[in-house]
Amino acid sequence: MRTIPPLSDCPRAAWLPLRGVLTDIDDTLTAEGGIAPAALEALHRLHDAGIPVIAITGRPAGWSAPFAIDWPLRGIVAENGGVLLHRENGALVTEFAQDDATRLENFARLQACATAIVAAVPGAQLARDSAGRLTDIAVDHSEFTTLDDDAIAAVCDLMRAHGLVATVSSIHVNGWIGEHSKWTAARWAVKRLTGLDFDPRAWVYVGDSTNDQLMFERVPLSVGVANIARFLPMLDHPPAYVTASERGDGFAEVARALLAATG
Known part of the structure; x- marks a missing residue:
């Protein structure tokens, strides 16, 4: 290391x-x-x-x-x-x-991606703070649920396949649409x-x-x-x-x- x-x-x-x-x-x-x-x-x-x-x-x-x-x-x-x-x-x-119209359009795409992830990746669950999210989605990997490295990679791959930016924090996999x-x-x-x-x-x-x-x-x-x-x-x-x-x-x-x- x-x-x-x-x-x-x-x-x-x-x-x-x-x-x-x-x-x-x-x-x-x-x-x-x-x-x-x-x-x-x-x-x-x-x-x-x-x-x-x-x-x-x-x-x-x-x-x-x-x-x-x-x-x-x-x-x-x-x-x-x-x-x-x-x-x-x-x-x-x-x-x-982002402006209101862009956020509204992106929100529908984000929710579709979230549904696909939960259906496709065994053990994947949306973060418990998801109700407060306005411009992104988050999948829990270490806060209340544990996902191994392969599952985290699968979540990232699905996010990117849906056109999202994907990053991994210490607790969540976050995905959003846009250049921010x-x-x-x-x-x-x-x-x-x-x-x-x-x-x-x-x-x-x-x-x-x-x-x-x-x-x-x-x-x-x-x-x-x-x-x-x-x-x-x-x-x-x-x-x-x-x-x-x-x-x-x-x-x-x-x-x-x-x-x-x-x-």
């Missing part, structure tokens, strides 16, 4: 140009669906220091909405770039990457929520699985929390550094390093 430098090896100079933090949610901030206390404390410390944090997740808009209100985040992009949730004057604002991704989500959210054009050299990205590798590839200072070890054999583009701790404790390491370097 490839060796990734520990986060402790990251030089202080690498942190100095940063303007903010981009992060995955599941198994990066959370464990078993709940945010780790160390991660929540880290989010508050970053917020108090004036450092914006934007989460980008495969979770649905319905699941993400309360966290967009309660957590000290600038916003959440849900459904792998399909939906942006943020606060304005204390109220939750929901924006979409975590990368387009970063560009969209940074511009919309900070007023700045997205410069990947000015942000650190934190993630934990294969659906983060586009960000690992394109954001120079990228960090995997320690539980990424499970997915390293599947990554063509691993993160630049890895934390010593898993999940939310690993995210807290990133926050401490950034705050220590920038004062």
Whole structure:
């Protein structure tokens, strides 16, 4: 297995140009669906220091909405770039990457694909958060149901056969129609929520699985929390550094390093 430098090896100079933090949610901030206390404390410390944090997740808009209100985040992009949730004057604002007509047409195709997957792949079940999904579908592989690698590959193949983009997170196989991704989500959210054009050299990205590798590839200072070890054999583009701790404790390491370097 490839060796990734520990986060402790990251030089202080690498942190100095940063303007903010981009992060995955599941198994990066959370464990078993709940945010780790160390991660929540880290989010508050970053917020108090004036450092914006934007989460980008495969979770649905319905699941993400309360966290967009309660957590000290600038916003959440849900459904792998399909939906942006943020606060304005204390109220939750929901924006979409696609227009209404496109979403309606795609929704029918997504549901047809979901039905085909459940019928064709033994053991495949839609994610329990599917009711909150507006622009994608998700098949559970590790949250409440276990699918082996062959079954996960079969789900991905069926999604692609139906014209969907397919990615694998730490818990779900996500599929959607369109060109949006975590990368387009970063560009969209940074511009919309900070007023700045997205410069990947000015942000650190934190993630934990294969659906983060586009960000690992394109954001120079990228960090995997320690539980990424499970997915390293599947990554063509691993993160630049890895934390010593898993999940939310690993995210807290990133926050401490950034705050220590920038004062």
